Amino acid sequence: MKSTEIRLKNRPVGLPKASDFEFATVELSDPAPGEALVRNTYMSVDPYMRGRMNAGPSYIGGFEIGKPLTGGAVGQVVKSNDPSLQAGDLVESFLGWREAFVAKAKALTKLPQLNAPPQTFLGTLGMPGMTAYGGLLHVGEAKAGDVVMVSGAAGAVGSVVVQIAKAKGCTVIASAGTDAKVEWVKRLGADYVINYKTAGALTTAFAKGAADGIDVYFDNVGGEHLEAAIALGKLNARIALCGGISIYNAAAPPPGPRNYLMLVGKNMRMEGFTVARFASKRDEFLSDMSQWIAQGKMKWEETVMNGLDQAPEAFLQLFKGGNTGKMLVKLG
Ligand SMILES: NC(=O)c1ccc[n+]([C@@H]2O[C@H](COP(=O)([O-])OP(=O)(O)OC[C@H]3O[C@@H](n4cnc5c(N)ncnc54)[C@H](OP(=O)(O)O)[C@@H]3O)[C@@H](O)[C@H]2O)c1
Secondary structure, three states: OEEEEEEEOOOOOOOOOHHHEEEEEEEOOOOOOOEEEEEEEEEEOOOOHHHHOOOOOOOOOOOOEOOEOOEOEEEEEEEEOOOOOOOOOEEEEOEOOEOEEEEEHHHOEEOOOOOOOHHHHHOOOOHHHHHHHHHHHHHOOOOOOOEEEEOOOOEHHHHHHHHHHHHOOOEEEEEEOOHHHHHHHHHOOOOEEEEOOOOOOHHHHHHOOOOOOEEEEEEOOOOHHHHHHHHHEEEEEEEEEOOOHHHOOOOOOOOOOOOOOHHHHOOOEEEEOOHHHHHHHHHHHHHHHHHHHHOOOOOOOEEEEEOHHHHHHHHHHHHHOOOOEEEEEEOO
């Protein structure tokens, strides 16, 4: 069986270009003992992949020039040579950016039996959802009555942060990059939402929704958003540093928040984290999420592009605000 895969052709400078990727078709062998052949049905594109395209260290491991890219994917087992899997099983892997592959069965995770479409395990019920859950509750320590601020609120992670915060009894102030996204985030339950592109100075804009300040900031964006959160933080406020998409394509890293010394006087904590930290909390996460879904407290959207050839463009659209909810590529 043949499979087309996408490889990194050049290390991007600034915003990646289509020419930084190349396509190759490979012949797959039959699965050896302990292996299975899987056809991907959906693959994920995620902002963190941008850092993996650079030379130098990355917290997940960098991409290599001329080698296929990797990332989250869900697919169906076509042929198995391992007793733990059967043809037809739905599995999650880290072998996206390709149509099909042969891998060790232990590198595949059978999708949980939850009443949700398989691709949800790449979004709300997968890595982005777990990032939101762990970052908000375990790093940000959000609790009932807190004022939670979240940027990138119409994205895969941010939209889950908004809804978990509401389910926990918090007030939520949020930002997104278009008026349509702002309306969607309000429908998810956020109390006050700004369009950060048209709102003017962000500290002033967010302050209108949080007159007494904020207790928790979940940062997906960095830059001016982070400075606004520091300025608005109450005594003992927490910042859960999840990502900084506003600077991922910067040729040289910009200086950090100019007002960081306010953290001192406010006894504020700013803590970075990666989702891997919460691996042991997966059952707790899925159990809470199932309940919130059943109670109508957890909703999601997907932006889906069709075909492997669209994967580079789907990835680039993350930096242009092209997605509402999770950005996915449908394969097959
Ligand atoms: N720490 C971890 O383990 C971990 C795990 C997953 C994700 N993350 C991070 O979490 C963040 C969100 O990831 P995601 O998967 O949920 O992506 P996403 O929000 O679904 O997609 C990216 C969104 O970022 C916004 N954006 C792009 N450029 C921006 C800019 N210059 N300023 C402000 N917003 C901008 C766009 O929305 P607008 O239209 O609103 O601009 C875009 O739709 C990223 O920083 C990612 O790296 C971290």
